[in-house]
Amino acid sequence: MSLHREKINVSELPHVFNEPVTLAIIGGTGLYQLDSLTPVARLTISTPWGFPSAPITISKTESGFPVAFLARHGLHHDLLPSDVPNQANIAALKSLGVKAIVAFSAVGSLREHIKPRDFVLPNQIIDRTKGIRKSTFFEKGFVAHAMFGEPFDLSLNAVIAEVGTEAGLLKGENAKFHTRKTEGDDLTLICMEGPAFSTRAESRLYRSWGGSVINMSAVPESKLAREAEISYQMICMSTDYDAWNESEEPVTVETVVGNLRANSENAHIVAEKLIARLETELANGTVGNDHVGTMKYSVSTSPDGVRKELLEKMHFLFPGYWPVK
Ligand SMILES: CSC[C@H]1O[C@H](OP(=O)(O)O)[C@H](O)[C@@H]1O
Numbered sequence: 001m002s003l004h005r006e007k008i009n010v011s012e013l014p015h016v017f018n019e020p021v022t023l024a025i026i027g028g029t030g031l032y033q034l035d036s037l038t039p040v041a042r043l044t045i046s047t048p049w050g051f052p053s054a055p056i057t058i059s060k061t062e063s064g065f066p067v068a069f070l071a072r073h074g075l076h077h078d079l080l081p082s083d084v085p086n087q088a089n090i091a092a093l094k095s096l097g098v099k100a101i102v103a104f105s106a107v108g109s110l111r112e113h114i115k116p117r118d119f120v121l122p123n124q125i126i127d128r129t130k131g132i133r134k135s136t137f138f139e140k141g142f143v144a145h146a147m148f149g150e151p152f153d154l155s156l157n158a159v160i161a162e163v164g165t166e167a168g169l170l171k172g173e174n175a176k177f178h179t180r181k182t183e184g185d186d187l188t189l190i191c192m193e194g195p196a197f198s199t200r201a202e203s204r205l206y207r208s209w210g211g212s213v214i215n216m217s218a219v220p221e222s223k224l225a226r227e228a229e230i231s232y233q234m235i236c237m238s239t240d241y242d243a244w245n246e247s248e249e250p251v252t253v254e255t256v257v258g259n260l261r262a263n264s265e266n267a268h269i270v271a272e273k274l275i276a277r278l279e280t281e282l283a284n285g286t287v288g289n290d291h292v293g294t295m296k297y298s299v300s301t302s303p304d305g306v307r308k309e310l311l312e313k314m315h316f317l318f319p320g321y322w323p324v325k
């Protein structure tokens, strides 16, 4: 089963775009393009960490606000969760001027009341990846530690929560948009390595830890966005009950894709509403600034002793922070 919609002809679009782009959408499984916007450029961006998952499409809203779109697993979904070039993805978006990222993801539900096709706005993460993904821009010779107690951006989370829970926004019977406010508690996203889904025992373990939903994408995407000082929030689309629920078949790709297909209209509705709202929030600075400047003071290594080539790499992300002498 495939979820790829009819493709817009993007190959003839300009390969340069000279205005700053402050908002990016990362599309996950089932979201490979933004249908409601007009594409104006398609960029292949080389970063010191390689190339992103796919060319980045810049589209404009009716009012002319540019939005970057990146397909996390590539345009044809040919990248495993462990192989997504997250450093290049985040660095490329940063180089465009992106201040906020809204990332979509298909997730399994670890709670009975979070039904397939519901939307979930997590505010916490438990990292169950296996240490094989590159999860930092820093390296031996230049050490820094980003703050990550709140893994998502609180200002962006608040705006998305408000937009997502607007009455009548989601189509379909009883489709809900779960937020920390609607739950009265943390919404915790477990990020596992994959690609195989969890066993029933693991799925139950994650429930006992307080997990709400599970995917394979939040880490290190969210960590790298934090290091790049970009406001980041993941919007999860529930597609299955993972493996804990014995009254259901354990999750398969067919179930995930089937529910995403049915839910694709809602993903587009949410994205469209959010883009309109974030255009204003980014323009007036109420979103996109909470982490700006933080990495300058998170470095442990004295910049004087850092190798030139490391400073040059860092210059791509943080021009002016640590001058290359
Ligand atoms: C196709 S099921 C597993 C796959 O779906 C999610 O992808 P994404 O987060 O990009 O929507 C999950 O994280 C897994 O990578």
Ligand SMILES: Nc1ncnc2[nH]cnc12
Pocket: 106, 107, 108, 109, 192, 197, 198, 214, 215, 216, 239, 240, 241, 242, 243, 251, 256
């Ligand atoms: N049950 C599940 N586990 C991990 N990733 C998922 N993506 C969608 N459903 C999932």
